Amino acid sequence: METRELRYFVAVAEELHFGRAADRLGIAQPPLSRTIAQLEHRLGVALLTRTSRKVSLTNAGAALLDEGRAILGAVAAAERRARGAADDEPGLVLAAKAGGSGELLAKLLDAYAAEPGAVPVEVLLVESRVHAPLLDGRADVALMHQPYDPTTGLDVEVLRTEGQVAVMPSSHPLAGAAQLRLADVSSLPELARWPEPDGGYPDGSGVEVRNLTQLFQMVSLGRAVAVLPEIARTALLEGMTAVPVVDAERVSTVIAWPPHSRSRAVADLVRVATGFAEVS
Amino acid sequence: METRELRYFVAVAEELHFGRAADRLGIAQPPLSRTIAQLEHRLGVALLTRTSRKVSLTNAGAALLDEGRAILGAVAAAERRARGAADDEPGLVLAAKAGGSGELLAKLLDAYAAEPGAVPVEVLLVESRVHAPLLDGRADVALMHQPYDPTTGLDVEVLRTEGQVAVMPSSHPLAGAAQLRLADVSSLPELARWPEPDGGYPDGSGVEVRNLTQLFQMVSLGRAVAVLPEIARTALLEGMTAVPVVDAERVSTVIAWPPHSRSRAVADLVRVATGFAEVS
DNA sequence: GGCAGCGATACCCGGCCGGTATGGATACCG
DNA sequence: CGGTATCCATACCGGCCGGGTATCGCTGCC
Known part of the structure; x- marks a missing residue:
């Protein structure tokens, strides 16, 4: 064939x-x-x-x-x-979701740059479908989130696992709760909608958002609610509240790379990432 | 290209x-x-x-x-x-290492056969390189062992994780120990040697074996020692002793399948496998 | 320096890939 | 119900390219 x-x-x-x-x-x-x-x-x-x-x-x-x-x-x-590969390992390309795990990304880049034999790392920020650049060769490594991003056909290492929080306007009726369950949130009419893998949006009455900036703006305007990994707390704007959702699926931040990538640089980067993820 | x-x-x-x-x-x-x-x-x-x-x-x-x-x-x-796929999902082919996890395999086949909508499962026993039939399409699913078998480019679910034991003749000086460390065993001259992925054998003085039957025979003849997953205890022959190796890497039995396999049957089999692995 | 081994080059032939023209089947429409 | 538009298959042709043989040029080696 x-x-x-x-x-x-x-x-x-x-x-x-x-x-x-x-x-x-x-x-x-x-x-x-x-x-x-x-x-x-x-x-x-x-x-x-x-x-x-x-x-x-x-x-x-x-x-x-x-x-x-x-x-x-x-x-x-x-x-x-x-x-x-022709020009002698010119550098790595790392794909990450824009606005994703900024702090983790920064630490990773710093830690890797301090390695002996580190090569320059170019960061490719994408809005969604982080796996695509890995599969078509535009990137060498990616930071992804399980179970949101498909990791099928990729090798992955888990870096961090965290619960999820509901992010909402401080004026929202649920904002005072100490904790929530998924059922409390999932039926809210103002639940923001994210694009599906095919680019379309699911049905619902909530606003359609494409990235975190849009979402946060909508939340701070009092027009949206969303369930996000805990790390989102660090990025909350004025007038926003985060409440833990106790029964939401836990989200893992993983570092992923295409199989059969024997590059020294990728191996180093993964080792650094998994190494400091344990101590942090 | x-x-x-x-x-x-x-x-x-x-x-x-x-x-x-x-x-x-x-x-x-x-x-x-x-x-x-x-x-x-x-x-x-x-x-x-x-x-x-x-x-x-x-x-x-x-x-x-x-x-x-x-x-x-x-x-x-x-x-x-x-x-x-032409002849309407005629059945699944499951690859497993011969003599590997026989009991787990039997339970899996039974449990899956009891599922509604189960298709016939053909078992492909291989000596080594269990991943090969998955990669070239001869099998649809495989039982493998991390970290021994390469799972690069495959999707996996962990079924069971276990420690390792040193298997040796009962007459061996170490056979009386309650537990061992890797260092006690790894330098033994009678440590059996397994084929590398390329088919060759590593250097050393121990016997060369290709499968568990050969190995067990050599051990019972007093000519070999090996470090194996705990499950090997169930298959010990007369005159053989197993001693836990406390600092040996833990071994995971995983079920693996090629990415992009949307087959209903594979999904069912994986679900059954992960399901009963939890309760057992 | 002659020789053997190996990859590159030159040249020819046949098959196959792609094009245009057309046929045959089916749904739709007046 | 016949005409027509649509769509895939078939027929046929021309040019390119993949494969063959013959040979050259380079490099170790006896």
């Missing part, structure tokens, strides 16, 4: 339309049809069922779509990393 | 010899040289340094070799799984 075939198949499987897929690939439709047919023939299984009006995936097709996407990502990552 | 190019590059990088690599690939040497040169040109980096007497890897080449092997494995796995 060649990556060309895989690219073509993924395009068709995503569009479920040969014409549009061919368009997206920048080729004509007939060669695309032919290539898919050849692929199916060589695999010995049908990947798509097509009537002349509708294309849909078979089981085998669905499986191949999943794996194919991962493979194409890995190929892109391999190319990028091979190019990057 | 096409998988053909990657296959060719990996062959050359492993052989460090264009002629032998071409032979292994079943093609002539000139097209191979040309393909590698094209790949380097497109990537914009040198992957190999060749004098007319010696071929060696550059940094970029070493990086690409690692990732390339993983990608080729993933491609093979994708093909196999696509073929497998």
